[in-house]
Amino acid sequence: TTYQVGYFVGSLSSTSINRTLSKALIRLAPEGLEFTEIPIRDLPLYSPDYDDAYPPEAIALKEAIGRSDAVLFVTPEYNRSIPGALKNAIDWASRPWGQNSFDHIPAAVIGASIGMIGTAVAQQSLRAVLSFVNARQMTAPEAYIHFTPEVFADDGEVLVESTAQFLGNYMEEFRTHVERVLTVIPRS
Numbered sequence: 001t002t003y004q005v006g007y008f009v010g011s012l013s014s015t016s017i018n019r020t021l022s023k024a025l026i027r028l029a030p031e032g033l034e035f036t037e038i039p040i041r042d043l044p045l046y047s048p049d050y051d052d053a054y055p056p057e058a059i060a061l062k063e064a065i066g067r068s069d070a071v072l073f074v075t076p077e078y079n080r081s082i083p084g085a086l087k088n089a090i091d092w093a094s095r096p097w098g099q100n101s102f103d104h105i106p107a108a109v110i111g112a113s114i115g116m117i118g119t120a121v122a123q124q125s126l127r128a129v130l131s132f133v134n135a136r137q138m139t140a141p142e143a144y145i146h147f148t149p150e151v152f153a154d155d156g157e158v159l160v161e162s163t164a165q166f167l168g169n170y171m172e173e174f175r176t177h178v179e180r181v182l183t184v185i186p187r188s
Ligand code: FNR
Pocket: 011, 012, 013, 015, 016, 017, 018, 019, 075, 076, 077, 078, 079, 080, 081, 112, 113, 114, 115, 116, 117, 118, 119
């Protein structure tokens, strides 16, 4: 079976290290996972006033999640939480009330920072949000990536074997998690 993974990059930066990490994860992923980025950049700021008539960008967001068997969040830490752009996208997708796109979806979180904390606090914050929207999170393994150019090339090649193994194992575990969740809760 091949699973469709929609992935979110939480950064809008043109030099995002989290985008580089997403490239690395795709390179190291096992067979049976296909990746499509779900863009968040052009979403307006969410307001309930849109609930009766979502704009095209938000409809596209919800459709992209609907086509995905699972979602992967690759995000920086901003001020000990997730970037507003990513929170905004999650808010859009969780609404209108009763049409939460994340309900029961298999999900995983990962992130890279230039600091040693490796987005640990942001990931905890994101996990709280994903719990509320009822995503089925992979809780282990966790992955807090301290990004250095000695380890990650711009094209996502991982230059240190132990890191490549760690990230490859993370993606193997993610595939297993997706399979387990979908066995119990098929995507409708
Ligand atoms: C940061 N950065 C940061 N790093 C961290 O480890 N914890 C934090 O709370 C923050 N806070 C923060 C806020 C804002 C507004 C910015 C712009 C940056 C540093 C951050 O890890 C670094 O900029 C990364 O390069 C961000 O990831 P991307 O955008 O390169 O993927």
